[in-house]
Amino acid sequence: MASAQESDHLDPLKDLRSRFTLPDGLIYLDGNSLGVLPTGLGDRMSEVIERQWGERLVRGWNDAGWIDLSSHVAGKIAALVGTGANCVAVGDSTSINIFKVLSAALSLRPSRRVILSDKNNFPTDLYVADGLTRLIGQGYELKLATAETMTDALDDSVAAVLLTEVDYRTGERYDMKAMTRHIHDKGALAIWDLCHSAGAFPVHLDAAGADFAIGCGYKYLNGGPGAPAFLYVAQRHLEDITPALSGWMGHDAPFAFTTDYRPAEGIGRMKVGTPPILSLSALNIALDAFDGVDMSLLRRKSQELCDRFIFEVEHRCPELELVTPRDRARRGSQVSFRHPEGYAIMQALIANGVIGDFRAPDILRFGMTPLYLRHIDILAAAEILERVMQGRLWDREEYRARAKVT
Amino acid sequence: MASAQESDHLDPLKDLRSRFTLPDGLIYLDGNSLGVLPTGLGDRMSEVIERQWGERLVRGWNDAGWIDLSSHVAGKIAALVGTGANCVAVGDSTSINIFKVLSAALSLRPSRRVILSDKNNFPTDLYVADGLTRLIGQGYELKLATAETMTDALDDSVAAVLLTEVDYRTGERYDMKAMTRHIHDKGALAIWDLCHSAGAFPVHLDAAGADFAIGCGYKYLNGGPGAPAFLYVAQRHLEDITPALSGWMGHDAPFAFTTDYRPAEGIGRMKVGTPPILSLSALNIALDAFDGVDMSLLRRKSQELCDRFIFEVEHRCPELELVTPRDRARRGSQVSFRHPEGYAIMQALIANGVIGDFRAPDILRFGMTPLYLRHIDILAAAEILERVMQGRLWDREEYRARAKVT
Structure with a gap:
């Protein structure tokens, strides 16, 4: 797998992110609950x-x-x-x-x-x-x-x-x-x-x-x-x-x-x-x-984002059980893991700037919205999830600096 | 009946008009189809x-x-x-x-x-x-x-x-x-x-x-x-x-x-x-x-506006047949007249800056919205209706000048 930075660099859809206005310092993996604000919509x-x-x-x-x-x-x-x-x-x-x-x-x-x-x-x-x-x-x-x-x-x-x-x-x-x-x-x-x-x-x-x-x-x-x-x-x-x-x-x-x-x-x-x-x-x-978005490219990016998240989280957080099929054809555009303390984990994630969703009784749900997510977002989310699982505090400034690299 | 100017001067609800943003040069008697934009709502x-x-x-x-x-x-x-x-x-x-x-x-x-x-x-x-x-x-x-x-x-x-x-x-x-x-x-x-x-x-x-x-x-x-x-x-x-x-x-x-x-x-x-x-x-x-509006005062103003419109229109346009009850208790907050050419009359009114509504087959409907209408609006609407009925053109600038008087 290419590095997150490399994947973003090569992403044919990377310019679409500018069609949305995302809050600073937030990794938003909940576009399957509420999509983000399109740029210019307010005007x-x-x-x-x-x-x-x-x-x-x-x-x-x-x-x-x-x-x-x-x-x-x-x-x-x-x-x-x-x-x-x-x-x-x-x-x-x-x-x-x-x-x-x-x-x-x-x-x-x-x-x-x-x-x-x-x-x-x-x-x-x-x-x-x-x-x-x-x-x-x-x-x-x-x-x-x-x-x-x-x-x-x-x-x-x-x-x-x-x-x-x-x-x-x-x-x-x-x-x-x-x-x-x-x-x-x-x-x-x-x-x-x-x-x-x-x-x-x-x-x-x-x-x-x-x-x-x-x-x-x-x-x-x-x-x-x-x-x-x-x-x-x-x-x-x-x-x-x-x-x-x-x-x-x-x-x-x-x-x-x-x-x-x-x-x-x-x-x-x-x-x-x-x-x-x-x-x-x-x-x-x-x-x-x-407008003008090739939906087959969107699908491919969604699958790549999902694959990356699965790979990174399974590698870093073995105590989380994947519930989404690994087979690309058998899944949509989200990745879910199971953990008995899922609710608390999601609260900690949200407190640390990663917005996902908890679904009772034990599902951590992460929506992959390929119009505006980057591979570096996925990598950073996995890193933060790892630290949450390890009970370590997370330095919000670090991600902010990381987001600015691109 | 007091003059329109006098009634507006004495109107205990006259300040409510500033809670709405009305287009210049328009007499809007269709608030019972779509109410007007409240001031500040956009912000x-x-x-x-x-x-x-x-x-x-x-x-x-x-x-x-x-x-x-x-x-x-x-x-x-x-x-x-x-x-x-x-x-x-x-x-x-x-x-x-x-x-x-x-x-x-x-x-x-x-x-x-x-x-x-x-x-x-x-x-x-x-x-x-x-x-x-x-x-x-x-x-x-x-x-x-x-x-x-x-x-x-x-x-x-x-x-x-x-x-x-x-x-x-x-x-x-x-x-x-x-x-x-x-x-x-x-x-x-x-x-x-x-x-x-x-x-x-x-x-x-x-x-x-x-x-x-x-x-x-x-x-x-x-x-x-x-x-x-x-x-x-x-x-x-x-x-x-x-x-x-x-x-x-x-x-x-x-x-x-x-x-x-x-x-x-x-x-x-x-x-x-x-x-x-x-x-x-x-x-x-x-x-x-x-907020803070006394609904019984609102009702009274609505009735006064209706009464004024009925009086002025019946006086000026005898060919229009009133279909709304004269009895205040038996009517809402609108006044309707019947005319076989109702559709054309309403189009002419709208073209001349008085927005009412036509309801098939022959009803001219005028909504009286006491939160933001003035007696002078009602009087002006009746005058314009009179000219429309007489087949005379109406000078839009005249009403604009009139509206500025208050």
Whole structure:
């Protein structure tokens, strides 16, 4: 393995770091909880607030393009997840979008009553599925399996399988294409949660044959805290869905103010209420950081960063147990280790300027965001982790000096 | 009636106008579509973006109080609608919140299958109710009546009545307390849409005995385009509701990441996903414009502005037909007129610097927002409307000069 400095020097994506504004003296390995602030976003948001809202007022819906903003953002996200703008809707939270696609999926398989998911799925996926089946009643239910028992659980009672492509704790990645084929073989529909995928590596929803997907705007897409989420509906399903969450923005003619709901053509029907324009504008601006980025290079860098972190940490901290697969194909863009004192270790790391995440009961999670992380960040994080594990204090000034070397 | 200048001089709320930044040369009578920009909001949002997000990053959830922000905002809104923070949840769109409270109401009246609403209700209310009944099936249905036939339609099949307190077209106002009592007498639950009430005049949800309510953040609350909405659940119902939209932010322990959904205590369970912090922060900042405002004075000023506009327009433009009740008690904070050429008239008004709203087929709608409107604005708007009706051009400089007089 090349030295960290050498790898950074040769990194074809190294200039992308300047598209973000990172706080001094911090190694941020939590971009999979909240992405960092894109450079210039603050100024562009001032423009949205002072000029668009302040001066144009209600005319901003037309003049400033607010009415089309969610479709505009959808086009940018579509390019990152392997589909067209006509299959992506942006707005609401991930949880709400899960409800939308699950209810749509059930309506397409009326004779089947089971939603199948992974018991290790992100909890809100399970909570939303549970709430939906409780609301409908009539024998609808959520069943849980593990990656190992999923195949057995996939019988002809299953209407839809709801899976997160990358496990938020372990970083393990499902083979979306193979799993989707398997789900289809059993007559069910495949719903993919891309919260830890979109923006982290290339996703190919159309090519994988996915039926539905949802994803988050504030992790690898850097849209800001609680940024609007997105959903995907395969082209072949669009005209067969009448949304359960049927709001005026999804109406065929929202400003005709007619009494009867008539779904908009295509993906537009998946919109519901008035979108939060300020948060949506921030997401729109943030997505420009992906302009011209070769996603296959991004993936390669992410894998290199992960490999380096695994190598350095295993070498320095043998008491930490790797839980992320070593096989590049089987993981996303994070590295997780297990330790019984994981919570305390993460607190010490954070106190020493390395921001990662703890996930109960014992997982230390480190997000590798290749748009703005450098190999020297990864090396320094491993060194600091080593000192924390050894119970030694860490000299914050040392890292600051190191960061300035580059 | 005192002159406009005199009324402005005597207005006890006249200093509130400085809490907003209004574009020069514009008379804005559309605050019931989108409220104007509060003064200083841009700077405070820069702080949220650059300091909270940019520097604190994921730590902002604790350091900057994002995790409690929706509850904090709920407290401010609660004070405007006559209840406590423990009965209000802020987040998602109005449409999504309608779904939440409707599904909750149905669960409280399991033997009844009808949602009753007003056929003149804002369309998204009807669309959402329609989508919910379609999703549940089992004979659930939405029935529509008019204000006149509502009493007859309210039989023992009705689980919940969904009404907007102030009609978005006519400005007519339901008597919330009397209607709620009537609904309760029939064994049904009362759900009030406060989109054209909250922030426009004092609302007394608890005192009226309302069961549920929803409302908008971007009209009279001035939270910015698409600002998060709010909902209300009467204290007596809180522990009996298991939300149909059950997301992780409504879980009793969101960061325990348990597989099973367990609703948070009280109103917290009505939260769903991660809230859009930028839009929510703007709403939070905007609500400070209500600090120390006596809502009964606000109501009185709103009524005076409405009265003045009705008087001046009827005097000057006899061909416009008033559709808003003359009786102060029976209207909200808007004045609407009917004219077959309403669309063209509104376009001409807007071109001449008076922003109102057209609502099909023939309604000219003028929102009276007493926080920042002056009597001279109302008078000038009536004068311009008169000239538009007479087909005369209007000299924009004249109003600019007039505005500078004060």
